[in-house]
Amino acid sequence: MAKRSFLIPGVDKRLLIKDSLKTMPDVTRRRFIAGGASLGALTLLTGCDVIDSSSADTMLAKISKFNDAVQSFIFNPDALAPTFSEHDITKPFPFNAYYDLDDAPEVSAADWKLEVRGLVDNKKSWTLDELYKLPQVSQITRHICVEGWSAIGSWTGTPLRDFLKLIGADTRAKYVWFQCADKDGYNSPLDMRSALHPQTQMTFKYANEILPRAYGFPMKIRVPTKLGFKNPKYVVSMEVTNDYKGGYWEDQGYNSFSGS
Amino acid sequence: MSSLTVTDEQVSATPAKVIQPAWVRIMHWTNAVAMILMILSGWQIYNASPLFGFSFPREYTLGGWLGGGLLWHFAAMWLLMINGLAYLVTGFATGRFRKKLLPITASGVLHDVRAALTFKLGHDDLSVYNYVQRALYAGIILVGVLIVLSGLGMWKPVQLHWLVMLFGDYPTARYVHFFCMAAICAFLVIHVLLALLVPKSLRAMIIGR
Numbered sequence: 070m071a072k073r074s075f076l077i078p079g080v081d082k083r084l085l086i087k088d089s090l091k092t093m094p095d096v097t098r099r100r101f102i103a104g105g106a107s108l109g110a111l112t113l114l115t116g117c118d119v120i121d122s123s124s125a126d127t128m129l130a131k132i133s134k135f136n137d138a139v140q141s142f143i144f145n146p147d148a149l150a151p152t153f154s155e156h157d158i159t160k161p162f163p164f165n166a167y168y169d170l171d172d173a174p175e176v177s178a179a180d181w182k183l184e185v186r187g188l189v190d191n192k193k194s195w196t197l198d199e200l201y202k203l204p205q206v207s208q209i210t211r212h213i214c215v216e217g218w219s220a221i222g223s224w225t226g227t228p229l230r231d232f233l234k235l236i237g238a239d240t241r242a243k244y245v246w247f248q249c250a251d252k253d254g255y256n257s258p259l260d261m262r263s264a265l266h267p268q269t270q271m272t273f274k275y276a277n278e279i280l281p282r283a284y285g286f287p288m289k290i291r292v293p294t295k296l297g298f299k300n301p302k303y304v305v306s307m308e309v310t311n312d313y314k315g316g317y318w319e320d321q322g323y324n325s326f327s328g329s
Numbered sequence: 330m331s332s333l334t335v336t337d338e339q340v341s342a343t344p345a346k347v348i349q350p351a352w353v354r355i356m357h358w359t360n361a362v363a364m365i366l367m368i369l370s371g372w373q374i375y376n377a378s379p380l381f382g383f384s385f386p387r388e389y390t391l392g393g394w395l396g397g398g399l400l401w402h403f404a405a406m407w408l409l410m411i412n413g414l415a416y417l418v419t420g421f422a423t424g425r426f427r428k429k430l431l432p433i434t435a436s437g438v439l440h441d442v443r444a445a446l447t448f449k450l451g452h453d454d455l456s457v458y459n460y461v462q463r464a465l466y467a468g469i470i471l472v473g474v475l476i477v478l479s480g481l482g483m484w485k486p487v488q489l490h491w492l493v494m495l496f497g498d499y500p501t502a503r504y505v506h507f508f509c510m511a512a513i514c515a516f517l518v519i520h521v522l523l524a525l526l527v528p529k530s531l532r533a534m535i536i537g538r
Contacts, residue, residue, distance in 0.1 A: 130400075140488075214378065
């Protein structure tokens with residue numbers, strides 16, 4: 070008895086392969102490049118444009134959410150960012166924004182007030198002098214940008230959790246949402262757990278000098294456990310809220326958690 | 330071995346020796362897809378803040394912009410890591426690594442490199458890897474482990490601080506990650522070139538025989 074192995078009963082394997090080869094599209098280099106980011110071969114394989122299709126975006130968004138869930142499950146949100154010594158500090162510490170230094174906000178100290186909104190007992194606005202009187206601590210930590218570059222700097226200010234306690238913020242709320250004086254209105258949400266992290270700071274000084282314009286005068290929020298874009302500069306207001314209000318970069322597609 | 334025509338004769342079928350078992354083939358091609366996704370999205374991320382005086386051409390990057398590149402990179406990483414881990418575990422558990430890749434001797438590698446460069450390297454028995462193959466495959470497995478470790482350290486430098494310390498500091502981990510990618514690209518070129526020179530090895534990686 071002839072024993073023959075059939076992939077599909079009654080169909081000869083070799084003929085099957087021959088036939089299917091004929092129907093396979095010719096993956097040419099030109100097609101691959103023309104596809105640009107569409108990954109020629111994969112595109113042909115799935116019969117859809119991998120990049121421009123909203124199904125790919127949906128899939129990527131889902132995986133990003135999944136990544137957030139995995140992180141919150143396996144990581145300790147209170148883990149401390151590594152600290153460094155004075156001589157590790159990067160000089161000069163880079164100015165970074167989506168605009169040039171010339172276009173950075175020029176905030177007048179006399180006119181500036183920090184506005185407090187949302188789920189807090191005391192909604193009074195704070196002048197710079199009032200804020201400067203709060204107890205301050207220093208940290209030398211590494212600022213890591215979403216682009217991959219990093220720099221070590223020295224920041225001094227009031228732990229945000231102390232300030233939140235002071236104003237009677239509802240710390241069961243989900244977010245503290247910051248708004249800034251940058252052109253195009255920079256803003257960014259911070260999850261409450263990160264807002265209460267011991268190293269998260271309302272920063273008034275860089276290298277023991279009043280925060281210069283380049284680094285966010287009069288106030289920035291330093292979050293050493295997050296990527297740089299979650300560290301807003303030129304802050305003008307904070308809102309304690311349960312609503313996710315989006316953010317300048319978050320709305321464009323950066324992962325909103327972006328915890329390191 | 331089946332004949333294309335059905336005859337009344339009895340055909341004794343002696344199946345060809347399986348050179349690449351199914352698990353190796355599946356994981357090999359899964360890894361190929363994962364690697365390409367990771368490399369192209371990685372180039373997109375690199376371009377946002379180049380380490381050296383060059384950027385990768387836009388048309389060879391994935392994601393359209395930095396944010397998209399990051400989404401691809403942190404999605405494809407699961408495919409790379411899960412498949413890679415399964416491959417390592419299976420490779421050790423089945424003894425395949427030991428049988429196929431060891432021993433690797435310097436003299437053997439030198440001899441086979443010389444033979445390869447003069448096109449005198451035999452491939453009569455595809456189930457036995459020559460010393461060039463052994464060195465390349467063992468080397469690229471190590472690079473694969475290194476690129477994942479440095480990548481994880483860069484992704485979570487606070488949570489996985491010990492991993493960053495393994496490389497010295499954050500910028501060093503970044504350089505390690507880059508050079509591992511460069512090594513993988515170089516391997517890819519050589520690997521594909523050699524596979525095309527010995528088409529039956531490519532066939533073995535597709536259909537197993």
